Amino acid sequence: MIKSFIHHIQEKGLLNFDKKYLLACSGGLDSMCLAHLLLESKISFEIAHVNYQLRGAESKGDYEFVEAFCESNSIAFNSLETDTHSYVERNKVSVQEAARDIRYDFFEKICREKNLEGVLTAHHQDDQIETVFINLLRGTGIEGLAGMSEKRGDVIRPLLNFSRSELVKFATELGIFWREDSSNQKTDYLRNKLRHDVLPALFSSREDARQNLLNSLQRIKDTGRAFSSLYQEWKRKFTSKEGDLWVLNAKGLKNHSGAQSLLFYWVRDFGFNSDQANDMHTALILAEPGKLFNSSSHLANVDRNQILIAEKGGEQKKAFIQESDIQIETAAGTFSILKVEPGDFLDKNPENAMLDLSQLEFPLTLRAIETGDRFVPLGMKNEKKISDFLIDLKVPLIKKARVNVLLSGNRIAWVLGYRIADWAKVNSGTKEIIYFKKESK
Template identity: 35%
Template structure:
């Protein structure tokens, strides 16, 4: 198996050969074989072991076994003990999900602290089959049918092309010692039930089942790559990014068929899961929005606006009478001038005597209104934004310069008629926004 392992490394994982690696080792036969193969292949490794304290004395004996294995190969070992039951009580989900979360969070932390390139786990072909069947039973797309990926960012699975039988036979041939996890024989867990009852029946019905499954996985991975390449091309054409915000033309998006399949592929990486809501946004009223845990998607007339979620600020900032410059929340330069120059969107000229200090910088709020320069009457700011075709996210980021409760300047867009310079003005104040 060592020869086949090295061929697999050369063909699929050559980037591991000179990398710094964490090897997750539970003490079971799979991770023990992975450890032996890595050492024999000359990899630079650190063993990592999680003691989840779920099986009493057995858990502690697993830990001691891994420590001895590390000592045998003269490699560093890192061990962490978890109160998994307590964690599960305080978080939604099963014991298995809690252990998985704790394990990978710790691995990621170690990788960052130790500047580790990759984390190796001992998942193999049978594990991938079990994942395939679990996902199939729950309803899934092509990602779920592809089983366990050989690589997921820093997580790499170099045994994914080998069967459990191959790994076990190698361990026996080499007289390796390993630990047996008694919980693996409990069929109350779905994965164990598939491993112990369903997968053996499939292999019995078709002796070449696992070999054929492996080939199917290759075809699915290749198909998935084609889809990803196509979706990336579609994104290049449709997703227009400016200042960290992405605009997507709704008409062009709606023309893609099959529509829901495209929406899934285009927006899944942003954490959206309620696909009927995403679909409904195409024909929703302007201003309608939906959220994932990390992003928001807003309908804005002819576009969908995609952005990362930010905490909405309701802070106010004061500008004192003698203040000549601000940097927070936006850069403003304030000066007295003798004459007015030709106007520009980022510059406003005001009658200083009409202002009440301190001036206030704040975001716009529902119900705000002002008297747009050049007009006699007042206008709601929401109506002004609509007429000016200001998108939803730009509105949220809009800053106002205020004198008391009155808006003096919708910064960068329009000043207020009440504060304009006229024939009676004695002191002209020039304010420049350098955003």
């Protein structure tokens, strides 16, 4: 197995013989086999061990076993003893999530302090198969079916090509000792139930079941790479960022192969799940504009020919503008405040505003729109509800909620991004203009 291991890490470019690594070692079969393989292959490494204090004397025994192994082989030993249950209570996560967070934070700290090349974990082929089935049961995208990567960031898994039975044989032949984790025999965890009950039954169904499954997983991984490339091209073509909104053009979904998967891959980055993605797609295809969807961090709005997503929060807090101010920070961006004399130039961009200074009453007030707000749009003589004005412009619901107004006294002088008020416009009698000009990022 040593020759196979060396060939594998060289062929895949997983490990560099001139670098030093950090091996995550629990003392179990997998990590002890990897430790011996590294020693035999002359790969330089240190060991990191975490005592989660979850199994009492057994956890302490694991710690002492790994420490003794390091001493006998002159390997630097990095250890952490932590109160996992307290972490679970503080962060409201499962024991498994807590243990993962704790160990990877610890590994990252050691690698950073000692300038190590990366973290080696002893996940093997059987772990890979179990992970894929867990992802299937949880509801996964195509990358979940591809399982774990041999190298991702600073984490390297050089044993994914080897089965547990190969590791057992290797350990037996070399007389390698290891510690058995008694919790691995319990079937109250999903992974253990798969390991002890489900997968053995599946593999016994036919002689080539395991190899056929591995072959299928490899093809799925290749398919995932192809899909990822196609998705990036689709995303570049049909999505954009407009101010503080992310926008998806409906052309990217209507009559497009795999539309629901493409949509899910886009919206999941904003915290939306696959069911919500399917509902968004249905609303768009059935022309049901105005539907809103919530994730923990974002709001999505299905409009006539697009889906818009905005980050929650970011509403305009009430702010006051003095006549002497030269800049104002708003939820819509930063504006320079300039004083200019009337001339030939008149900025008609709705993102900016040029107002007759003499008509304004300071301090001006900047705030979000409120129910009942009215103003006299430029070019009109009568007041109009801002809500009706925005409906006439077919402004999507998600944008309406983010509209801000500038008030002079109790009168609205400007609906930011859309229209100034007619009474505040620059005219032939204007002697000085106050110019709100949005700064580019």
